[in-house]
Amino acid sequence: MSPRRVTLADVAKIAGVSPTTASLVLSGRGRELRISQDVEQRVLKAAAELQYRPNIVSVGLRTGTTRTIGFISDTVATTRLAGDMIKGALEAARERGFMLFIGETEGDAELERLLLQAMHDRQVDGIILASMYTRTIKVPKGMATAPAVLLNALPKQPSPLPSVIPDEIEAGRVAARALLDAGHREGIHLIGAGPGRRNVPAGGSVAAVERLIGIREVLAEAGVKPAGGHVCPDWQPEYGLAVTRELLKKERPKALICFNDRVALGAYQALDDFGLEVPADVSVVSFDDHPIASWMRPQLTTVALPHYELGRKAVDVLFTEIGRDREDDGGEGEVHRVPMPIRPRESVASPAA
Amino acid sequence: MSPRRVTLADVAKIAGVSPTTASLVLSGRGRELRISQDVEQRVLKAAAELQYRPNIVSVGLRTGTTRTIGFISDTVATTRLAGDMIKGALEAARERGFMLFIGETEGDAELERLLLQAMHDRQVDGIILASMYTRTIKVPKGMATAPAVLLNALPKQPSPLPSVIPDEIEAGRVAARALLDAGHREGIHLIGAGPGRRNVPAGGSVAAVERLIGIREVLAEAGVKPAGGHVCPDWQPEYGLAVTRELLKKERPKALICFNDRVALGAYQALDDFGLEVPADVSVVSFDDHPIASWMRPQLTTVALPHYELGRKAVDVLFTEIGRDREDDGGEGEVHRVPMPIRPRESVASPAA
DNA sequence: TCGCACTGCTAATCCGATTTAGCAAACCTG
DNA sequence: CAGGTTTGCTAAATCGGATTAGCAGTGCGA
Numbered sequence: 001m002s003p004r005r006v007t008l009a010d011v012a013k014i015a016g017v018s019p020t021t022a023s024l025v026l027s028g029r030g031r032e033l034r035i036s037q038d039v040e041q042r043v044l045k046a047a048a049e050l051q052y053r054p055n056i057v058s059v060g061l062r063t064g065t066t067r068t069i070g071f072i073s074d075t076v077a078t079t080r081l082a083g084d085m086i087k088g089a090l091e092a093a094r095e096r097g098f099m100l101f102i103g104e105t106e107g108d109a110e111l112e113r114l115l116l117q118a119m120h121d122r123q124v125d126g127i128i129l130a131s132m133y134t135r136t137i138k139v140p141k142g143m144a145t146a147p148a149v150l151l152n153a154l155p156k157q158p159s160p161l162p163s164v165i166p167d168e169i170e171a172g173r174v175a176a177r178a179l180l181d182a183g184h185r186e187g188i189h190l191i192g193a194g195p196g197r198r199n200v201p202a203g204g205s206v207a208a209v210e211r212l213i214g215i216r217e218v219l220a221e222a223g224v225k226p227a228g229g230h231v232c233p234d235w236q237p238e239y240g241l242a243v244t245r246e247l248l249k250k251e252r253p254k255a256l257i258c259f260n261d262r263v264a265l266g267a268y269q270a271l272d273d274f275g276l277e278v279p280a281d282v283s284v285v286s287f288d289d290h291p292i293a294s295w296m297r298p299q300l301t302t303v304a305l306p307h308y309e310l311g312r313k314a315v316d317v318l319f320t321e322i323g324r325d326r327e328d329d330g331g332e333g334e335v336h337r338v339p340m341p342i343r344p345r346e347s348v349a350s351p352a353a
Numbered sequence: 354m355s356p357r358r359v360t361l362a363d364v365a366k367i368a369g370v371s372p373t374t375a376s377l378v379l380s381g382r383g384r385e386l387r388i389s390q391d392v393e394q395r396v397l398k399a400a401a402e403l404q405y406r407p408n409i410v411s412v413g414l415r416t417g418t419t420r421t422i423g424f425i426s427d428t429v430a431t432t433r434l435a436g437d438m439i440k441g442a443l444e445a446a447r448e449r450g451f452m453l454f455i456g457e458t459e460g461d462a463e464l465e466r467l468l469l470q471a472m473h474d475r476q477v478d479g480i481i482l483a484s485m486y487t488r489t490i491k492v493p494k495g496m497a498t499a500p501a502v503l504l505n506a507l508p509k510q511p512s513p514l515p516s517v518i519p520d521e522i523e524a525g526r527v528a529a530r531a532l533l534d535a536g537h538r539e540g541i542h543l544i545g546a547g548p549g550r551r552n553v554p555a556g557g558s559v560a561a562v563e564r565l566i567g568i569r570e571v572l573a574e575a576g577v578k579p580a581g582g583h584v585c586p587d588w589q590p591e592y593g594l595a596v597t598r599e600l601l602k603k604e605r606p607k608a609l610i611c612f613n614d615r616v617a618l619g620a621y622q623a624l625d626d627f628g629l630e631v632p633a634d635v636s637v638v639s640f641d642d643h644p645i646a647s648w649m650r651p652q653l654t655t656v657a658l659p660h661y662e663l664g665r666k667a668v669d670v671l672f673t674e675i676g677r678d679r680e681d682d683g684g685e686g687e688v689h690r691v692p693m694p695i696r697p698r699e700s701v702a703s704p705a706a
Numbered sequence: 707t708c709g710c711a712c713t714g715c716t717a718a719t720c721c722g723a724t725t726t727a728g729c730a731a732a733c734c735t736g
Numbered sequence: 737c738a739g740g741t742t743t744g745c746t747a748a749a750t751c752g753g754a755t756t757a758g759c760a761g762t763g764c765g766a
Contacts, residue, residue: 058722
């Protein structure tokens, strides 16, 4: 049915040389090993004519390198953002001729172990262990035996593995600055966490902690105190709605910093319920740049999670790990922070006089 | 650094037998080939002790089967739904001990060719070619040489490849029935396509055509004529908003069938602008069950795209293709339709008196 | 006791590349 | 012109298993 693949032996036969010679030429070591111009040309020509492509499985067996990396995440499907992360990784990998295996653990450690095994059984050259929201994770043992990178995650225990995470602290600063720049000084409420350093949802979300740090830092520098902070058990629209409603029963805020766009969606609904207009009455900044941010009306100004860039960066870092000499003791668990750009839209204005 | 993998030879040595014998036992052919109980036990014990796992790369080279399938789609990231499709495929594959390579073409035929090559170079056992929205696609030549399945897509030219698509016609019927069952008979408007069979957006979207067929069929059977149909150039919120606004300037509809949830989001905004309440004044049904459907207020009743199930089904079908005897002439381009379940929520009610 | 069948296991080959070791011919060199 | 170098290429081993062919040893019938 399918015509047999062209092998190196076929090329060698057509070119009238041994497979060894063909291999040498095609791997670019012909010059170095004194293969004549003539033979080199013949091999190249034969390979081109037959459209020869080396069988990577065979190469993998011989050399141990499969031009393949494993991407294991806790969830693929939950957010559209996860897709961007994979996409970034995918493209960066493809640019180097690598393919991606993907696997999803759903947070199940046993499944994670199985996937790791399955990937090692297939001789992947490296592994990206990704979390779909930024947090600290327990690094499965045996991870350090092959090149690996944590993506959107930090190791719970000290680990030699490098991590790639969004720069949430800077994001917090940027969000706060957006309000300050618009002239806000008072009535700034935090929706989703705060106002104190410790007022964060349970679950070890790095985003909550770090965004809060950045926000508090910039506000403090400007001599501004947040008028209030409102923790949500989970950053979902319904909690954003509930928490903002409670707030509005007591106060008229001038600006909201919502800890993510879903929370902001709920906040919008609450503001609408109370007859308040965004941004005329209340400015809103948020985080994530979820697709709904640009569907909301008015469109939401938000600090974007750079998922695509995170994915790319993880691959870059993984390649330096792979390239690292196997002998030297490996890295120091370096943390790479990827900038989070703000997307200025329509939800921030100067405070009403 | 990393302790060398345990090989079959290691197991054989510990068990005191030849690699051949070990291989026979471990592949379950020991009984058949008259290996003694004693030896069998020794091999099994050694394998367990050493935690032996066969190197799939090696097996791949020898047997040509890598327990791997390739999943190529036009986009991974655009919609969260795509993720569900991959997830379904991923889980179905994993249940059989298979891994997934993923690749994204972005609609670029050249890239598609490259990815296909890269996957064949890695000896995948089969390929799933997926589209992120249901449509007809040009099947790349050379696809038929290996087991393959079209997912969420139909071949533009006749092809022996099987397809897996959502049952959009039935979905259209279900949506229409939801309104009829609530008692609607008049003022039913279609937002996104219709009212005529031909009034669909350009671009070869199967969804538009088939949903419309189902809707028209059920309405016709009930002797109901849609009060109007409103094509959108693209099914995005802004068009839903614009089109619905135009409609509301002229008429007071009783019910809307929106062709997807993003369009419905726009329609909600328009209804809100005109002071109309869902579902008291106007009922709304939609398609897709995008995450926003349950975030909207009132929550949107919608006929779900079964992305997860589509992914699973594609893998199932692919496995029957792989299992199919290589000699027989292959399938007939069978089309597998996956049911689309309705998610009844809050946006449909009986028409106001 | 010879021949044959059966039992229980192993040697050897193969998959498709890479890589090491080495060989024959041409070329110097003193 | 013998002996050493260089040039240009190839045989053979290797990666880790699967598979085919076949080899000892035992039992049994004639």
